[in-house]
Amino acid sequence: MLLKEPQSRFEEYYRIYEESFPSKERRTREQQRDILSHPRHRVRIKEEDGSMLAFVSYWELPGCLFLEHLATTERCRGKGYGKQLVEECLAETDKPVFLEIEPVTEKDPMTGRRAGFYERLGFFINTFPYMQLPLKEEDHPIPLWVMSYGKPVTKEEFEPYKNEIHEIAYGTASDRFRQK
Numbered sequence: 001m002l003l004k005e006p007q008s009r010f011e012e013y014y015r016i017y018e019e020s021f022p023s024k025e026r027r028t029r030e031q032q033r034d035i036l037s038h039p040r041h042r043v044r045i046k047e048e049d050g051s052m053l054a055f056v057s058y059w060e061l062p063g064c065l066f067l068e069h070l071a072t073t074e075r076c077r078g079k080g081y082g083k084q085l086v087e088e089c090l091a092e093t094d095k096p097v098f099l100e101i102e103p104v105t106e107k108d109p110m111t112g113r114r115a116g117f118y119e120r121l122g123f124f125i126n127t128f129p130y131m132q133l134p135l136k137e138e139d140h141p142i143p144l145w146v147m148s149y150g151k152p153v154t155k156e157e158f159e160p161y162k163n164e165i166h167e168i169a170y171g172t173a174s175d176r177f178r179q180k
Helices: 006-020 029-035 082-091 109-120 153-177
Strands: 041-048 051-060 067-070 095-102 123-126 143-150
Touching: 006 029, 006 041, 006 051, 006 067, 029 082, 041 082, 051 082, 051 153, 067 153, 082 109, 095 109, 095 123, 095 153, 109 123, 109 143, 143 153
Parallel strands: 067 095
Antiparallel strands: 041 051, 051 067, 095 143, 123 143
8 A cells, every 4th residue: 555645654664664674774763754755755555453564665766666665564574565565566667666685695694585585576686886875974885786677787777777766765865964
């Protein structure tokens, strides 16, 4: 279900967001609250008995859809809610769809499981060099992999989409510290 007014459910949303992502992969509370009112930002949720169980937050950009965060409450992981939310996003767009993941390593088995989850949904890993821009002033760029839905892309094919993602999704998030 697409949330029409995500700010009205901010506390529930932020609790799941904070529980699911390490600090370096999260905006500040204030930044994330601001993002929810951005005209290109969307949030889809899975709920039961009025409680939010999972969400996917994404950006409807001019040239692509950028899936930014997929999270479920700890007690609901493995129940298919994430798959359902991603499939809803995919069904409602004809634009290219991208997301970022940590590079797969043997040291962290979760990276492989996460990549496998998205591959089963039809995403492809693109291993060209890519850096996620910092989400907070104290953060640093993070080397990640880009996944693309439906087919792999080259670094050159991804470039215009990367520019949109960096300018709109990350530019908006970091306006506060870039203007100093």
